Amino acid sequence: MKALVVIDIQREYISQGRPFHIQGIGPSLNNAYTMLCFARSQGWPIVHVQHKQDGDLFNHTSDKSDFIDGFIPEANETLAVKSNYSSFSSDAFARFAADHPDHELVVVGYGTTMCCLSTIVDGYHRGHRFALVEDACAARSAKDFSEKSMHDHAIAILGPFARIAQTANETNVPV
Numbered sequence: 001m002k003a004l005v006v007i008d009i010q011r012e013y014i015s016q017g018r019p020f021h022i023q024g025i026g027p028s029l030n031n032a033y034t035m036l037c038f039a040r041s042q043g044w045p046i047v048h049v050q051h052k053q054d055g056d057l058f059n060h061t062s063d064k065s066d067f068i069d070g071f072i073p074e075a076n077e078t079l080a081v082k083s084n085y086s087s088f089s090s091d092a093f094a095r096f097a098a099d100h101p102d103h104e105l106v107v108v109g110y111g112t113t114m115c116c117l118s119t120i121v122d123g124y125h126r127g128h129r130f131a132l133v134e135d136a137c138a139a140r141s142a143k144d145f146s147e148k149s150m151h152d153h154a155i156a157i158l159g160p161f162a163r164i165a166q167t168a169n170e171t172n173v174p175v
Contacts, residue, residue: 003045005047007107007119013110013111024147028135031135046078049081050067050082079092107133130163132163133166137151
């Protein structure tokens with residue numbers, strides 16, 4: 001059994017000029033949407049994680065903390081609001097994971113190097129199983145490292161903690 005974890009698919013990542021903007025987000029966003037549609041069609045449990053905090057980034061009053069169009073939770077899906085990197089910092093997310101102990105938690109979203117990584121490592125140590133859909137995630141650049149380099153390094157780091165997957169393999173449809 002599988003459950004979909006949709007992490008921080010929020011406007012901060014697509015807003016030009018914002019510190020968390022990911023220039024090459026398009027392909028991963030399309031793949032994340034494919035995964036969301038597939039999970040809905042299969043009746044998977046789905047949790048949408050939303051980062052909100054005080055300050056300039058992911059501010060709870062800013063439209064930049066809103067979900068990107070197409071990723072708004074449906075009535076039967078769980079919403080988990082967090083203010084820290086790991087999704088387990090949200091009581092709603094921790095309950096979702098606890099309510100689905102036999103499910104592999106399939107992760108899509110942003111950023112690979114921060115919230116996805118933190119959630120998977122934290123959850124692994126809590127006894128949960130994860131898959132990271134690497135082409136449905138992306139990372140922002142940092143200092144001398146490109147978006148691709150940051151993403152690729154996070155994937156390498158996450159290998160021991162999660163099954164690394166591709167959208168086409170998870171959905172059994174060409175992407």
